[in-house]
Amino acid sequence: MARAGDFGLECGTMSQESNSSDAAEGTRHRFGAFGGVFTPCILTILGVIMFMRANFVVGEAGVLGAILILVTAKSITLFTALSTSAIATNMPVRGGGAYFLISRVLGPQFGGAIGVMLFLAQAVSAPFYILGFTEALVRTFPALAPHYLAIALATAAVLFIITYIGANWAIRIQYVIMAVLAASIVVFLGGALLRFSPETFAANWGAGYTAVNPAAPEAGKYSFWVLFAIYFPAATGIMAGINMSGDLEDPGRSIPRGILGAIGVGFLIYLAQILLSGGAFERGDLIARPYLLLKENALFKAGFLVAAGMFAATLSSAIGSLLGAPRVLQALARDRILPPLNPFAKGAPKGDEPRRAALVSGALTFLVILWAVTAEGNALNLVAGVITMFFLYTYGMLNVAAFIEHVGGNPSFRPRFRYFHWITGLAGGLGCAAVAFVINPVQAVAAVALLAALVWYIQARQLRAAFGDARRGFVFKTARDSLLTLARMEETPRNWRPTTLVFSGNPESRECLVDYALWLEGGRGIVFLANVLVGDFDEYAPRRNTALKQLEDFCKERDMPAFPIVVVDEDLGHGMSSLLQALSIGPIRPNLVVLGWTGDAAHFTDAGRQLRVARSLGMSVVVLRPGGCPFKYGPKRVDVWWRGMKNGGLMILLAHLLTRNWEWRETDVRLLRLMEDQAAYDGTLKDLEKLVHDARVEAAPKVIISKEPFPEVLRAESAEADCVFLGFDIPEAGQEAACFERYAAVFDGLPTTILVNSTGEEDVMA
Numbered sequence: 001m002a003r004a005g006d007f008g009l010e011c012g013t014m015s016q017e018s019n020s021s022d023a024a025e026g027t028r029h030r031f032g033a034f035g036g037v038f039t040p041c042i043l044t045i046l047g048v049i050m051f052m053r054a055n056f057v058v059g060e061a062g063v064l065g066a067i068l069i070l071v072t073a074k075s076i077t078l079f080t081a082l083s084t085s086a087i088a089t090n091m092p093v094r095g096g097g098a099y100f101l102i103s104r105v106l107g108p109q110f111g112g113a114i115g116v117m118l119f120l121a122q123a124v125s126a127p128f129y130i131l132g133f134t135e136a137l138v139r140t141f142p143a144l145a146p147h148y149l150a151i152a153l154a155t156a157a158v159l160f161i162i163t164y165i166g167a168n169w170a171i172r173i174q175y176v177i178m179a180v181l182a183a184s185i186v187v188f189l190g191g192a193l194l195r196f197s198p199e200t201f202a203a204n205w206g207a208g209y210t211a212v213n214p215a216a217p218e219a220g221k222y223s224f225w226v227l228f229a230i231y232f233p234a235a236t237g238i239m240a241g242i243n244m245s246g247d248l249e250d251p252g253r254s255i256p257r258g259i260l261g262a263i264g265v266g267f268l269i270y271l272a273q274i275l276l277s278g279g280a281f282e283r284g285d286l287i288a289r290p291y292l293l294l295k296e297n298a299l300f301k302a303g304f305l306v307a308a309g310m311f312a313a314t315l316s317s318a319i320g321s322l323l324g325a326p327r328v329l330q331a332l333a334r335d336r337i338l339p340p341l342n343p344f345a346k347g348a349p350k351g352d353e354p355r356r357a358a359l360v361s362g363a364l365t366f367l368v369i370l371w372a373v374t375a376e377g378n379a380l381n382l383v384a385g386v387i388t389m390f391f392l393y394t395y396g397m398l399n400v401a402a403f404i405e406h407v408g409g410n411p412s413f414r415p416r417f418r419y420f421h422w423i424t425g426l427a428g429g430l431g432c433a434a435v436a437f438v439i440n441p442v443q444a445v446a447a448v449a450l451l452a453a454l455v456w457y458i459q460a461r462q463l464r465a466a467f468g469d470a471r472r473g474f475v476f477k478t479a480r481d482s483l484l485t486l487a488r489m490e491e492t493p494r495n496w497r498p499t500t501l502v503f504s505g506n507p508e509s510r511e512c513l514v515d516y517a518l519w520l521e522g523g524r525g526i527v528f529l530a531n532v533l534v535g536d537f538d539e540y541a542p543r544r545n546t547a548l549k550q551l552e553d554f555c556k557e558r559d560m561p562a563f564p565i566v567v568v569d570e571d572l573g574h575g576m577s578s579l580l581q582a583l584s585i586g587p588i589r590p591n592l593v594v595l596g597w598t599g600d601a602a603h604f605t606d607a608g609r610q611l612r613v614a615r616s617l618g619m620s621v622v623v624l625r626p627g628g629c630p631f632k633y634g635p636k637r638v639d640v641w642w643r644g645m646k647n648g649g650l651m652i653l654l655a656h657l658l659t660r661n662w663e664w665r666e667t668d669v670r671l672l673r674l675m676e677d678q679a680a681y682d683g684t685l686k687d688l689e690k691l692v693h694d695a696r697v698e699a700a701p702k703v704i705i706s707k708e709p710f711p712e713v714l715r716a717e718s719a720e721a722d723c724v725f726l727g728f729d730i731p732e733a734g735q736e737a738a739c740f741e742r743y744a745a746v747f748d749g750l751p752t753t754i755l756v757n758s759t760g761e762e763d764v765m766a
Helices: 020-024 033-045 048-052 054-088 098-106 108-140 142-165 167-195 198-203 224-235 251-280 283-288 290-296 303-335 339-345 355-374 377-407 422-439 441-459 471-488 511-521 537-557 572-582 601-616 645-658 678-695 710-718 736-747
Strands: 499-503 526-534 563-569 592-596 620-625 636-641 667-675 700-705 723-727 752-757
Touching (some): 033 303, 054 251, 054 290, 098 108, 108 441, 142 167, 142 303, 339 355, 499 511, 537 563, 572 601, 710 736, 736 752
Parallel strands (some): 592 620
Antiparallel strands (some): 620 752
């Protein structure tokens, strides 16, 4: 009897796509989740706010109000982390952090604009953190005040050298800083715990808002949202870890673990500080002496550790900025979005350190420090505010990017991170915009204007508005512009979508074929329903209009998202060939042809000719043999028989799209592989498990060991399934009859069976 290979179930091997971009970037560092993501994040999260303003917020808002502020702020950061994790686990991630993630989803215009803003924000943040450290140092040791500028410049020089040498040294220094910071947190929380009093806690439970300016009470009191704006920076900091994406061993694994871990640990520490400080110190002291309370009441009288912790917080944030900014600039340069930045694409031979970009960041650091010493306070505050807006809009764009990926229904959006939902992406994006305007409406608008200007500049073309009087005119103009834009965009395996041409004939008699064609599209592509009328055009022209109306009514009555098309030709095969060659909507051309299985060998010979035409035109082919129609509702099972990547990738992708329909939500997908040798079981199962993991689909791998003929194994395993996917080879001319006989024998006793022949245009790993 025939073996598996006789039925076109092609053999093949899986291969990993080489990443030329990574090769171009040189040999990167390979940090894990803790060193590469968690450490930079947690050191930025546990910053100056914890020492200087957290107790003040507790005193003003009360314990309850402070907890609500903390939860609200952390929710926005958490939503952003979920969105970031979804994007990071849906694509190979390289250097550039948030810029890379945003640009690969929203395109070079928004990505480039955010990248420029993110670089500027981080490059200018470093000198602000250094100035904060210098300010804290001279206040702690007043004798150093005359040397303020020298201390700031010396600190900048030391930190620049550390980060310029490489991320390895910087991460090691951050471990030391983290140890100091941890000791500081232990002593001030321990001191608060020893002083904790239920009576004090009860007295501080509610809010006690005071005047913003005691000398001018008419200026108003502090409020929840004013305090929220003060406290919100305590919830940020995840960008420091995300921007290390190019230096991570496994970004898709490290980024979610690192940022979520940092958010969780930061939340617990800030919550402990709110609860313990609220029960340890009087409200007036919390408001007037927030930092000194921590220092004076430290455990073991170790106030010096609290001061050291505050110094460590500012220095670690500065190191994070000096590490992140050059990496964003380098990633921007490598994408060649802005030609003046191209020289900064080069990295060091060892570690691919962005040293050219680091020189720019260092120069900006020194210039801002020199300027800040002589600048007016208002100017400095304005720049600081705009920096905050840049970070907020970066967070917002990450949420928008994940939201668009999900709502856009791209088949390639299959993140391994399972805890993202479009609602959290939308909430995170709206939350970032709302927080920006709560903090400072003027600065928020200024940042939006700068972002818009950058998008316009990068896009480098004029946009003309042309609104018609009717809605259809506007939709037509939008569709036209979109098609023209789409025609200029490169088509890649990652954005492959099924554009399906279904030879449905009269759909009333082939409804099962039409249903499956729509299910296989999964709401992610376009379906054309085609009917070829055989006859003289002059005679059949009126019938064509009737047939087209029939198709249109069929789609309308059943609410089917498909585009009907009818042609007249004196020869069926010639008409089908003409459709295969000519059908398109601008750049949107069929890449998947769906035909029904015929029960007649002669008809299959004619169909074979069209299958070869489709293949020569670069189209994948699906032949559907109905079984079990009409469709039954309830739990279902789909079996995909794997024999290699040649047709297997498309089969897995189509099975995945099939389960995206609400009728197939309760579906179990099995990935089956037949082997004859028991010794191959473990290795084959491991390969299938890796395939499912890398493809980011939900499927259960199963290896079957049997020496029985494939048709018998197929019926034994899949007779109870609802749908079966098999790969097949298109028969050569003259071989159609033999091919027909082989498959006719296989189909006996099977449910609906889908034969798939792929061009390889799609990539299930993308």
